[in-house]
Amino acid sequence: MDLEFSEEQEAIRDMTRALLEEHSSVEIVRQMEDDPKGYPDALWKQMAESGLVGALVPESYGGGGLTLLDAALIYEEIGRAMAPVPHFVSGVISAGLLLEAGSEAQKDEWLPKIASGDAILTPAWLEPERGYGEEGVQATATADGGEVVLSGTKLHVNYAGAADRLIVLARGDAGVDLFLVDPSSSGVTLTHYLSQSAEPHYKVELDGVRVPADARIGGAGTGWASYGTVLHQGIILLAAQAIGGAARCLEETVDYANTRVQFDKPLGAFQALAHYMADASTRIDGGRVLVHEAAWNAAQGRSIARFAPMAKLFCCTAYQETTRACAQIWGGVAFTIEYDTQMFFRRAKELQLSWWDVPYLEELVAKDVLDG
Amino acid sequence: MDFDLSPEEQKFSDEVEQWLVEHHDPVVMDHHRENFSQLSDTPERRAFMKKLADKGWLGMSWPKEYGGQEIEGVYEFILNEALSKHAAPQIGKGVGIIGKTLIRHGSDKLKQEFLPKILTADVEFAVGYSEPQAGSDAANMQLKAEKVEGGWKLNGQKMWTTSAHFADWYWVGARTDPDKKKHDGLSLFLIPMDHPGLEVQSLPTIGKDTTNQVFFEDVFVPDDYLVGERGRGFHMISEALDLERFTMFTLSPITNRTDLLVDWVKQAKRDGKPLKDDPQTRKTIANIATDTAVAKALSTRFICAAMKGGKPPTIQSSQYKLFTTTLSQRVCDEALDISSAAGTIREGQELAPLLGRFEGAYRATMNETVGGGASEIQKNIIARRHLGLPKNF
Numbered sequence: 001m002d003l004e005f006s007e008e009q010e011a012i013r014d015m016t017r018a019l020l021e022e023h024s025s026v027e028i029v030r031q032m033e034d035d036p037k038g039y040p041d042a043l044w045k046q047m048a049e050s051g052l053v054g055a056l057v058p059e060s061y062g063g064g065g066l067t068l069l070d071a072a073l074i075y076e077e078i079g080r081a082m083a084p085v086p087h088f089v090s091g092v093i094s095a096g097l098l099l100e101a102g103s104e105a106q107k108d109e110w111l112p113k114i115a116s117g118d119a120i121l122t123p124a125w126l127e128p129e130r131g132y133g134e135e136g137v138q139a140t141a142t143a144d145g146g147e148v149v150l151s152g153t154k155l156h157v158n159y160a161g162a163a164d165r166l167i168v169l170a171r172g173d174a175g176v177d178l179f180l181v182d183p184s185s186s187g188v189t190l191t192h193y194l195s196q197s198a199e200p201h202y203k204v205e206l207d208g209v210r211v212p213a214d215a216r217i218g219g220a221g222t223g224w225a226s227y228g229t230v231l232h233q234g235i236i237l238l239a240a241q242a243i244g245g246a247a248r249c250l251e252e253t254v255d256y257a258n259t260r261v262q263f264d265k266p267l268g269a270f271q272a273l274a275h276y277m278a279d280a281s282t283r284i285d286g287g288r289v290l291v292h293e294a295a296w297n298a299a300q301g302r303s304i305a306r307f308a309p310m311a312k313l314f315c316c317t318a319y320q321e322t323t324r325a326c327a328q329i330w331g332g333v334a335f336t337i338e339y340d341t342q343m344f345f346r347r348a349k350e351l352q353l354s355w356w357d358v359p360y361l362e363e364l365v366a367k368d369v370l371d372g
Numbered sequence: 373m374d375f376d377l378s379p380e381e382q383k384f385s386d387e388v389e390q391w392l393v394e395h396h397d398p399v400v401m402d403h404h405r406e407n408f409s410q411l412s413d414t415p416e417r418r419a420f421m422k423k424l425a426d427k428g429w430l431g432m433s434w435p436k437e438y439g440g441q442e443i444e445g446v447y448e449f450i451l452n453e454a455l456s457k458h459a460a461p462q463i464g465k466g467v468g469i470i471g472k473t474l475i476r477h478g479s480d481k482l483k484q485e486f487l488p489k490i491l492t493a494d495v496e497f498a499v500g501y502s503e504p505q506a507g508s509d510a511a512n513m514q515l516k517a518e519k520v521e522g523g524w525k526l527n528g529q530k531m532w533t534t535s536a537h538f539a540d541w542y543w544v545g546a547r548t549d550p551d552k553k554k555h556d557g558l559s560l561f562l563i564p565m566d567h568p569g570l571e572v573q574s575l576p577t578i579g580k581d582t583t584n585q586v587f588f589e590d591v592f593v594p595d596d597y598l599v600g601e602r603g604r605g606f607h608m609i610s611e612a613l614d615l616e617r618f619t620m621f622t623l624s625p626i627t628n629r630t631d632l633l634v635d636w637v638k639q640a641k642r643d644g645k646p647l648k649d650d651p652q653t654r655k656t657i658a659n660i661a662t663d664t665a666v667a668k669a670l671s672t673r674f675i676c677a678a679m680k681g682g683k684p685p686t687i688q689s690s691q692y693k694l695f696t697t698t699l700s701q702r703v704c705d706e707a708l709d710i711s712s713a714a715g716t717i718r719e720g721q722e723l724a725p726l727l728g729r730f731e732g733a734y735r736a737t738m739n740e741t742v743g744g745g746a747s748e749i750q751k752n753i754i755a756r757r758h759l760g761l762p763k764n765f
Contacts, residue, residue: 250759254759271748275751275752277755277761278694282691366655
């Protein structure tokens, strides 16, 4: 047993942290809040040039060919910096779907562009009054000659305003399929919504959108299985992101608790407050090892059916609870826009609700533990 | 990074596991005794410990000159986890804090008298630190040790001496220098448990087994049985906890209980329907399984820090103990909630689910968040040493 990272991995972490400290400062993150595009070009360009955007894309497609464990380090830094980038939707989920199920032509066309940051892809998945499960996908995919006609409404499509392609989940004759869709196609309407984290969410209305038959990623009816495989990998990274956000929020709170004086003592000298922070640190440090264990198992090619949902379930809850406790220590100022605590507070809740929420993750774990 | 045991460690782990299966004995290994199962408190259990000694599994990490093998402490961790998984007695105080302290600080006489017996499992110890006025404030021991001709005269009282009713020797902290600072006025003594003037009074607990209070009335201890240097008692106690970094509070009893609960839920029925299909039960199981994985992660973190050597893994062990003991109680609590009214039936009766394992465990684990450093003490340690917050008490 050994929990140390290699020198190369430490170097990836250091490089990412330095890059994000410069290009994703709190000022920059604040400027991007509620922005319809949602990310600064300079940051995205820097991340692309340093290999972070294409980290998970194989070297043969111009990426870094890193493992999920390497990527977990990057995602902890993304969480720390609250970096406003479409990395997850494009570099993790879309790239993952293409790698998992895409044709050679699709991979050749899109993976190099995803890796270089020149193209942004984002999945169009969730629907109104529908849940996170397979039955939640009710948009229709109807074969018509050599083409497929897509109709339905998609919600929470992150960064769609900047996307070159959507990966639309729609129901065909054989089940759920994945389709590459140009958002500028006739019949596609995008509407920007503000979200709690201030990351852009889009409603995507598909009204008889015609795509060629070869726009489908993978065999007929295999879309949901591919999506599940990729999302299991992805949520490990979101768990790492949660740990990064929680750790930084706690660090800033500890600094404050050491300097802010009430009743002639620093706040940290009050056990009631110190114990909130001790509890938070225990969850963060435990959650971080769980993330690494999940990512390590993935990198070893072992099953992550149990570890992945456990990691997201635990770490996102730890993040949410940490920000709640930190707000209690900051007191009234935590409630103001001026202070940064609220930025972690909002992001923690959105991350917990997104990409499989608590009930869905609990059921994934329960299924693996009880029904196996 | 590697979450697996090394091949050699795995081989040892497999060997221990196989040996324990082959030597299964329900008299020695009784899960219903919960945390008390670690004690070697009956003739059968002492005989079992002698078999472990014959295997060479006692004192593995000791220096060779004292009969050890000088192998890494992780092997003792692996052994203790396996023993506790099977509810067998564990290598404990003798091999751990007492043996290791004697090796570092004991006189030749004490080393010769005790170390060989520890390795052959021929001596059991009780440890006396806690007192009525020295609970979490462990350095506040008041047991009086007065210098007399040829030795010391001890008067006062100890509390929570778990093994006093069966141990052979008592490892006791007493105040030899009341004029010095609290931490510098304590010394350690070894006293035969059947010494005249020692009175052991049983304190039955809701955890089924008993702990004890021990009264001292003019108990004479010869100079030879003061351990190490006078006035260094508290420092040796603290150091021993650091030396004994691998055989902490074991995780196996908790993973055992989680597994047991899962296996029970998988086959239980309520109102004719499988209990495992109940949405609330599924939610509970998912969270317990997840938190058990986190407890294991914290255990791995603590052991990896211990294996690195150097600074003792105080922070990691505090986080592990805080999280794990809280979870341990929660597992029992949730198991009883899932059992519903049947959870009220006292352990040992067949009307109770799993013969009342969780009813008993619910009571037996009450003390886990208190004994061995209460949760609040762990949080103070984490707050100060890990987070760098100011002293808060």
